[in-house]
Amino acid sequence: MTLFFYLTDLLMPVVMTGLGILFLYHPPKNINSFYGYRTARSMASQEAWDYAHKEAGKLWVRMGPSLFGLILLSKLLAPLPEEILSLVHMSVLLAALVYTIIHGER
Numbered sequence: 001m002t003l004f005f006y007l008t009d010l011l012m013p014v015v016m017t018g019l020g021i022l023f024l025y026h027p028p029k030n031i032n033s034f035y036g037y038r039t040a041r042s043m044a045s046q047e048a049w050d051y052a053h054k055e056a057g058k059l060w061v062r063m064g065p066s067l068f069g070l071i072l073l074s075k076l077l078a079p080l081p082e083e084i085l086s087l088v089h090m091s092v093l094l095a096a097l098v099y100t101i102i103h104g105e106r
Contacts, residue, residue, distance in 0.1 A: 002082060005075075005082045005083075005085070005086045006075065008086065009071050009075065009085075009086055009089045009090075010068060010071060010072065012067075012090075012093045013063075013064045013065070013067040013068035013071065013093070014064065014068065015064075016060045016063060016064035016067070016093075016096070017060060017061060017064030017065055017068070018064075019057075019060055020056070020057045020058070020059070020060025020061035020062075020063075020064055021057070021061060022057070023036075023037065023053045023054070023056050023057030023060070024053075024054065024057030024058060024061060025057075027050065027053035027054070027057070028049075028053070030046075030049075031043050031046060031049045036049070036053060037052045037053050037056045037104065039052070039101065039104065039105060041104075041105050042104060052104045055103065055104055056100055056104055059100055059103060060100065063096050063100075067092070067093065067096060070092075071089050071092075074088075074089070
């Protein structure tokens, strides 16, 4: 069970970093409803679409490795049960994603 919690907790920062790199260097060229940073405001114009992907990419490239390190460190040092610690990690990751939306919508 320990391996499961390691994988699930550390997968999101890895995905966040990968998508950040993708959005930063190869963002979707056209506004679409299938792939990309899709909010009403980011899809309002091509300029907003490009800006949102650039900003989300920069943010996720910084946040992903930082969250990965913090989660790994807390897994090694925190005296909490695995299930509780995993819930804490998922809450922090969700807060990071919500922050991305707030940052992008400003």
